[in-house]
Amino acid sequence: MRHARFLSALLLGLAGPAAAQDAAKPPAEAAKPPAEAVKPPAYCAGIADAAADARFAWQKETLADLEKQVEERIRRLEAKRAEYEEWLARRNAFLAKADEAVVAIYTKMRPDAAALQLANMPDESAAALLTKLSARAASTILSEMEASRAAHLARLMTAGGRKPKGDEKS
Structure with missing residues (x-):
């Protein structure tokens, strides 16, 4: 970031003292380019689909891991429930x-x-x-x-x- 300002100030310094004064102004005060002039670089458009696919694959993998964790917890809870039902049956048989x-x-x-x-x-x-x-x-x-x-x-x-x-x- 500082290098870019230095280079722009250097180039503007070569252009003249008025341009150097503009470069010394904070970025908020500098003239903003029109919205249509700001376009993403061509390489961003080229990798946007690949990035979206990679993000989707990562999210899918994360969801699969979470689903495995939930299934494991459900399995443990079912085992504990079966254990309690078995204990209750033994208790009832014991009292009978x-x-x-x-x-x-x-x-x-x-x-x-x-x-x-x-x-x-x-x-x-x-x-x-x-x-x-x-x-x-x-x-x-x-x-x-x-x-x-x-x-x-x-x-x-x-x-x-x-x-x-x-x-x-x-």
């Missing part, structure tokens, strides 16, 4: 294992007898049954059980049908 009639029977049993029977029952069934009992009845039955078995059943009850991590017994 403890039939109300069986719950009523265990509610009326002595805690030591109920603890012996629940100790020999499958883990999920025993935990589901204890979940349906009143807190008082469940706590007295658990207190009559072996400590490790009671802790395991309590973990299952807390998990609510989910398989606890690192638990081989479930």
Whole structure:
């Protein structure tokens, strides 16, 4: 930019002192050429189509990348939804294992007898049954059980049908 001004001032200086004064004026004050006199150079017209094509190709590539990202996120969300649906089905099956009639029977049993029977029952069934009992009845039955078995059943009850991590017994 400075070189162009210097060259124009130099050329105008050769033309005379009046032209040099015009060159010293800021560009805003300099005479503006008419609109039809300003035309893009011929090389711009020659590469305009290629530039537009390149811009279109870049935009298309960017959109394709974004579409892949959206599809990946949708896939992960669908996987998470399926995982939650599976958990809900396990939870419902877990709660259904403890039939109300069986719950009523265990509610009326002595805690030591109920603890012996629940100790020999499958883990999920025993935990589901204890979940349906009143807190008082469940706590007295658990207190009559072996400590490790009671802790395991309590973990299952807390998990609510989910398989606890690192638990081989479930």
